[in-house]
Amino acid sequence: MLSVKDLCVSYGAINALKGISFEVNEGEIISLIGSNGAGKTTTLHAISNIIKKKSGTVTFNGTDITQMAPDAIVLQNLIQVPEGRRIFQNLSVKENLEMGAFTRNDKAQIKEDMEMVFELFPRLKERIRQISGTLSGGELQMLAMGRGLMARPKLLLLDEPSMGLAPILVDEIFSIITKINKTGTTILLVEQNAYKALSISNRAYILETGNITKSGNAADLISDPAVKSAYLGG
Known part of the structure; x- marks a missing residue:
């Protein structure tokens, strides 16, 4: 590969x-x-x-x-989840995940993939509208990985x-x-x-x-x- x-x-x-x-x-x-x-x-x-x-x-x-x-x-x-997470701190959890799918236009599949991310990271679903800069270190790492997964x-x-x-x-x-x-x-x-x-x-x-x-x-x-x-x- x-x-x-x-x-x-x-x-x-x-x-x-x-x-x-x-x-x-x-x-x-x-x-x-x-x-x-x-x-x-x-x-x-x-x-x-x-x-x-x-x-x-x-x-x-x-x-x-x-x-x-x-x-x-x-x-x-081929997607990289960078050291230090580097999420968009002023955007919500949901908006960060949507940014991960910015190259895609398959809306139904994007919605399915977001649900898949929430299954992997239930805490992100609990904080879906929270501003990302207020998350804990572990939650930020989960968000960074989830954002990467949204690019399939x-x-x-x-x-x-x-x-x-x-x-x-x-x-x-x-x-x-x-x-x-x-x-x-x-x-x-x-x-x-x-x-x-x-x-x-x-x-x-x-x-x-x-x-x-x-x-x-x-x-x-x-x-x-x-x-x-x-x-x-x-």
């Missing part, structure tokens, strides 16, 4: 990504794991073409999207969905991610909580200072002594 080959990104003299390659197959949950500054968010931004690539190619569903404009990539049903993604890029959340909410968010995947949405997950990410993923790639240093089945990585030592606190 997604193929990233020899991707390089630089910020001035700093080489943020040094020729990384990886693949995401349809139906999978794939995690990118690494410490702060490893290049995880840069990878997602480069896929979405929010930042300029130095070199490399990105192919999605057989289409070369390497130089495609970000808004055109959205039309390919084939591939959903999730950037640090558990950041800043209480442990009980982290468990809830990861449970919802697995439910989203089971509805047929493929997921590429960037996450510092390596244990939680690996526990729900099919496969994972470990990024260190712009290089992929290890990859494999999530179940194997979660028991790998080097991964345990570096990322799982063991």
